[in-house]
Amino acid sequence: MMRTLLLALCCLACNAFAADQTDLEKLRQRILALQHDFDKSAESKSDAADALRDSERAISDRNRALARLEQQQQAGRQVLQRLQRKGDQARENVRLQQSRLGKLLYRQYLSRTEEDYLKLLLGDDDPNRLARNLHYLGYIARERGHALRAQQDALSALKQATRETEAQQAELDELRTAERAELTQLKREQANHQQTLRRISLQLKQQRREIGRLQRNEARLSRLLQELSGALPETGGDAFRRDKGHLPLPVDGKVSNQFGSRRPDSTLSWTGWFIRARDRQPVQTIAAGRVVYADWLRGFGNLLIVDHGQGYMSLYGNNQTLYKQVGDTLRTGELIAAVGNSGGNEDSGLYFELRYKGQPLNPTSWIKHP
Missing domain, CATH: 1.10.287 (Helix Hairpins)
Known part of the structure; x- marks a missing residue:
């Protein structure tokens, strides 16, 4: 009886692993297709x-x-x-x-x-x-x-x-x-x-300083997040919600803007934080989750996106180095990237966002920082 139960559990674990690998491969394929669309656009040839x-x-x-x-x-x-x-x-x-x-x-x-x-x-x-x-x-x-x-x-x-x-x-x-x-x-x-x-x-x-380009960057990110949300199961997320207001700052630095405030020389508003930090400074994930995107994205440089479950995601952009790849599972505070100014940024620092079902969240309500 015990042996039969163990075999059944092993089969379930193997099936779950295979299903997870299949879902992961589907996610990678969707990302590749989306990147191909981005790269072949007319803007890509002149940006x-x-x-x-x-x-x-x-x-x-x-x-x-x-x-x-x-x-x-x-x-x-x-x-x-x-x-x-x-x-x-x-x-x-x-x-x-x-x-x-x-x-x-x-x-x-x-x-x-x-x-x-x-x-x-x-x-x-x-x-x-x-x-x-x-x-x-x-x-x-x-x-x-x-x-x-x-x-x-x-x-x-x-x-x-x-x-x-x-x-x-x-x-x-x-x-x-x-x-x-x-x-x-x-x-x-x-x-x-x-x-x-x-x-x-x-x-x-x-x-x-081109408003139209900033708008296209934001639209590109929104489309990426929409694709990711559609490919991910809405599981977990309870621990992330419970830690609201107590999540750590992802990098030791100074937040140089306010969420919702107007960007310099633009009519667009900030949908996240730009945290000024030294080049190559370590970036850590704010909570446990899984990497669902780790690649270069126009306007955001080397970008890493972590899924925390039930539609919650955290975004880490403008990095010099991404240490993690799609499918990697993460613990809170785990090293995921190194600060840079990729994507055409003038200043070294981390661009950080929180999203819920694709919509920006104000990090002030979630992140505990000095």
């Missing part, structure tokens, strides 16, 4: 910010790869430390067993030679003394056998620890080589990005 797209995507991908390599190296270093401790213990064990074996051999040498042993068997007339001596010599022989086997085991353990340590060290060397290659490529991407910025700087300044 200065789009000239940054490839380099900013590449920089984000490269930094994410470097972060993953660093995590692997950190895990590898921890394994190496454990193996080194194991090797130290094995060497100490070898030393102890050698000392023990040496003492036993010395005791046997002091007691009797093999010739004495034969004399003991053939010439001792006292049966009690003979019994004691035989017992003593037998004890020493058994101990010597145990000590020899222990010595062999200790040497084998030391050899195994040495092999494992050498293999782990070789793996770390490979990771360091890969990291150096990624860093070299990252420097190239950053140099290309700076050249692109210099080439289109004047055009970017003009386009930042």
